Amino acid sequence: MLTFESFTGINNVLPERRMSGADLITALDVNIGLTGEITRRYGFTEASDTCHKNIWQSAGYMLATQGSELVALHPGGARNVIDPAIGHSRIWYCNLPDGRTTYTNGLIQGVTDGVTGVDRTVRAPDSLGAPDVAFGSLFPGQYRYHLTAVRLSDGAESPAISSEPIAINGGIRLESLPVRVGHAINVYLSGQDGEGAYLAGSTTGSTFEWGGANHDLVLPCRTVGAQPFPVGTITACWRGRVLTAVGDALWASRPMAPHLADWRDFKPMGASITAIQPVDGGIYVGTDNDLIWLAGDTFDQLAFMPTKRGPVVLGSGIAAPGDRLKLGDGTGGGAAMLCIAGGEIVAGFNGGQTSSLTADRYKTTATEVCATFREVDGIPQYMAVPQ
Incomplete structure (x- = not known):
């Protein structure tokens, strides 16, 4: 011994x-x-003799891949197939505040409640249909109409598609609307001069007719100008928004709408993104070049501040409690993060302060890992398994 x-x-x-x-x-x-x-170290107890990969703990259930399937495993043994053909690539997850979890492999993306899975985005209607005249009380003039697709299972609404101005004198009838299983179509009309978009009604069929008065058009369309949230890889949740990495760009969804984005809500990081970890007062973003601190409370005002810690290993960024991480002669506080930057294990704290936990003692040459933080018998442990 x-x-x-x-x-x-x-x-x-x-x-x-x-x-x-x-x-x-x-x-x-x-x-x-x-x-x-x-x-x-304690030994292991086999929980299943089936090969599971891409394991993730969600709210009350666990996600994993078995073969090419993404499945949700519940306490008691219940098993639900979330995606039957997601494949064998690495999957990136994000737990949402409402208990659902997003998943993406960079090509296929979705969101699940542990029972079923749906696309994370809602595709806009495939066409505008064909407008025709109808009886009604609208003032004569030029109008635009707008269509959105609404997923019936959760009410998520797609970006809007818009018509050219058309002449209306009384009412409007739409024919040959694109029908999609599990979805309705919301129809919006502009004001008399073609400006704005206000709800006229909804249909699950291929026709729609409306002849109300102009003062009945009051509920605005919230998705005009929006676009589907891009399919990315690394994903995190920050201040009601979903963040994702698309190459070297950090994208943010609309607040409380993880399926929508605006064209301006992205930030170039200068190199491929390898980690995204929010803390209080900002977001740590790892790249192939450096660990970046984005300081601020709103996405459009985040300030870009390099930490000079070196390249960050893909998949190494995870959340950790600051009071369990060494900072100077004591410990930190609040929300914090851990990653591998410049070959060293680096802690990042609120306010952008970073500290190497292994400086001059330990370096790794790993290029991609699957990481987590845990405590065993009160001992904080950072685990990074090479992939």
């Missing part, structure tokens, strides 16, 4: 000849306590 009178930690930076008897180059299957004590 190997014993230590004192143990200073793992060190793979110094040459072996310069190490003391209190250093280790590597340590397998052990836990290292808060005062340097070494204990044997």
Whole structure:
């Protein structure tokens, strides 16, 4: 049995000849306590003999892939197929405040409540149909009409498509509207001069007719000018918005509308994004070049501040409690994050302050990991499994 009178930690930076008897180059299957004590790591208990990958803990259920299926596993053994053909690629998840979870592999994306899965976006209607005249009370003039698709299961509404101005004298009838299973079409009309978009009604069929008065048009369309939220990879939730990485661009959804985005709500990071981790007062974004601190409380006013910590390993960014992470001679506080930057394990705290937890002692050459933070018997542990 190997014993230590004192143990200073793992060190793979110094040459072996310069190490003391209190250093280790590597340590397998052990836990290292808060005062340097070494204990044997607990063994594993098999929960299932089926191969699971892309495991994620959601609110009351677990998501995983089995073969090409994405499934939700519930306490008690219930199993629901969320996506039957998502494939074998890595999946990125994000837990939403309402208990649902988004998922994406960069090509296929969706959102689930643990029972069923639907597309994260709602596609706009495929066509405008054909307008015709009808009886009604609208003032004579030029009008535009706008169509949106509304998913019946959750009420999510697509971006709007808009017509050219058409002459209306009384009412409007729309024919050959695109019918989509599980969706309705909301029809909006502009004012007499073609400006604005106000709800006239809804239909699940291929025709719609309306002949009300102008003063009946009061509920505005909220999705005019919106676009579907882009299919990205790394995903996080921040201040009611969903954030995602699309190459070197950080995109933000509309507040409380994870399926919609506006054309202006993205920020170029200068290099491919490898981590997104919000904390109080801003967002840490890892890239192939550096760990970036975006300071601010609103997306359009975030200030770009490089930390000079070096390239961030893909998948290494995770949330952690600040009071369990070393900062100077004490610990931090509030929400914090951990990642691998410049080969070192780096903690990021509220306000943009960062601290290397392994400086001059340990470096890794990993290029992609699956990471998590946990506590075992009061010992905080950062785990990063190479992929």
